[in-house]
Amino acid sequence: MSVKGRIFSGMQPSGKFHLGNYFGALDNWIKLQHEYECIFSIVDLHALTSSYEDTSKIPENIQNMALDWLSAGLDPEKNIIFVQSHVKEHAELHLLLSMITPLAWLERVPTYKDKLQQLGLAGKEINTYGFLGYPELMTADIILYKADTVPVGEDQIPHLELAREITRRFNNLYGPIFPEPQARLSKAPTLPGIDGRKMSKSYGNEISFSATPDEIRARVQMMVTDPQRVKKTDPGHPEVCTVYAFHKIFNPTEVDDIGANCRAGTIGCVACKKRLADRIVEFLADVHVRRQALEKNPGRINEILTDGAERARKLAAATMQEVKQAMHLV
Numbered sequence: 183m184s185v186k187g188r189i190f191s192g193m194q195p196s197g198k199f200h201l202g203n204y205f206g207a208l209d210n211w212i213k214l215q216h217e218y219e220c221i222f223s224i225v226d227l228h229a230l231t232s233s234y235e236d237t238s239k240i241p242e243n244i245q246n247m248a249l250d251w252l253s254a255g256l257d258p259e260k261n262i263i264f265v266q267s268h269v270k271e272h273a274e275l276h277l278l279l280s281m282i283t284p285l286a287w288l289e290r291v292p293t294y295k296d297k298l299q300q301l302g303l304a305g306k307e308i309n310t311y312g313f314l315g316y317p318e319l320m321t322a323d324i325i326l327y328k329a330d331t332v333p334v335g336e337d338q339i340p341h342l343e344l345a346r347e348i349t350r351r352f353n354n355l356y357g358p359i360f361p362e363p364q365a366r367l368s369k370a371p372t373l374p375g376i377d378g379r380k381m382s383k384s385y386g387n388e389i390s391f392s393a394t395p396d397e398i399r400a401r402v403q404m405m406v407t408d409p410q411r412v413k414k415t416d417p418g419h420p421e422v423c424t425v426y427a428f429h430k431i432f433n434p435t436e437v438d439d440i441g442a443n444c445r446a447g448t449i450g451c452v453a454c455k456k457r458l459a460d461r462i463v464e465f466l467a468d469v470h471v472r473r474q475a476l477e478k479n480p481g482r483i484n485e486i487l488t489d490g491a492e493r494a495r496k497l498a499a500a501t502m503q504e505v506k507q508a509m510h511l512v
Contacts, residue, residue, distance in 0.1 A: 185217065186217050186218050186332045187219070187330045188219045188328065188331065189218040189220045189331045189332065189333060189366070190220075190222075190324045190326075190332060190363075191207070191211065191221075191222055191223075191333050192224065193225065194224075194225055194229040195225075195229055195247045195363050196229065196247075197383065198246045198390055198391065198392055200390050201381065201389045201462075202373045202382075204254065204382035204391050205370050205371050206499040207333070207368075207370070208250070208251065209254075209281070209370070212254060212255045212256065213298065214366070215256065215332060220261040221262045221497075222263050223263075223264055223266045225323065226240055226318070228266070228316065229243075230299070230310070230312060231302060231310075231311055231316050232308050232313060244265055245483060248263070248487060249483060250392065252483065252486065253465050253476060258489070259484040262321070262490050262493045262494050263490040264494045269326075269491055269494045269498050271326055271377075272498070275505065276318050276327050276331070277320040278505065278509065279322055279352065282348075282351055282352060283315075283351070287347065287348070288315065288318070289314070291316075291317055291340065293341075294314070298324025299360050315326050317341060317344045317345065317348070320345060321344070321348045323426060324345055325349055325352075325360040325363065326346075326502075327497050328361055330362075331365075331366045332363045333369065334366070334368070335367070339365060342363065342365050345363060346363060349361075349363070359504050364367030369429050371439075372428055374424050376388075376406070377406055378406050378424045389401045391466075398463055402428075402455050402458055402459040405428070405455060406423075407424065407425055407451045408422055408451075411463055414450035414451075415448075416447055416449065417447045420441045420444045425451065425454055426441060426444065426454075427463070429457075429458055432461040432462050433458060436457070440454060440457070442453075448503075
């Protein structure tokens with residue numbers, strides 16, 4: 183089967199996934215790997231832009247992220263999967279792009295001042311070049327492999343447009359080395375946490391992507407439901423129920439019936455939660471099988487990341503040879 187093009191995408195290693203993370207990007211990656219030539223990177227250098235003070239957990243987080251990716255179904259034979267810092271050309275191209283990118287371009291990134299303020303209020307000192315230059319490193323990540331497609335949500339469009347501007351500027355200065363990366367828009371379903379707020383580890387309201395069936399059932403039992411519904415026979419309001427929001431994603435074939443029965447008071451919250459927990463366990467069944475196999479053979483993850491880095495380096499080295507020739511650096 184012919185592929186549509188080449189994709190690059192990455193995630194910062196920030197610990198174990200929860201279900202919200204999975205639907206935010208990884209679910210889409212699993213589908214795209216059958217349509218595109220895909221390069222997926224654990225972008226540990228990006229993690230340093232806002233978390234440089236304590237790097238002690240990065241190795242563990244990289245292992246956890248790789249385990250989550252592989253257990254979710256990313257195929258290391260079909261895709262290149264590697265750690266960003268293991269390919270030095272990312273940093274090299276980032277440096278060269280920093281020489282040509284106007285400062286004003288970086289300062290106008292929509293999230294730059296917002297994050298600067300938010301993280302500053304949280305006690306983090308991130309008024310650094312690395313944080314300001316994040317878009318240049320992101321651009322280097324993408325164009326180093328001449329990726330023509332980047333899967334993004336709508337909120338990430340401004341970041342990709344800046345990457346396109348930097349790419350155009352390089353091509354205008356030194357010749358058409360790079361394709362301008364195009365957005366592949368993805369609309370990810372939003373999962374609330376078990377308390378109805380946004381799912382977040384900082385809130386403690388997440389369902390871990392690595393949760394066992396028993397852990398999943400326990401977390402589902404803790405989900406908030408319609409506060410006005412006291413008895414099983416009371417008419418419910420599924421639109422305000424966290425359990426119903428999960429049914430929409432994990433149980434689409436029954437969700438309409440569940441909503442109707444809830445409104446009629448013919449299904450109780452206990453039964454509704456049990457049915458949801460069964461669907462989530464079924465959804466993650468293959469994930470658990472793959473995870474258990476990988477956990478029994480921990481060396482396999484390092485083998486995959488090492489092989490991925492070698493494959494990525496070949497592509498990156500060829501690109502950097504072109505770049506250096508175009509810039510008269512060789």
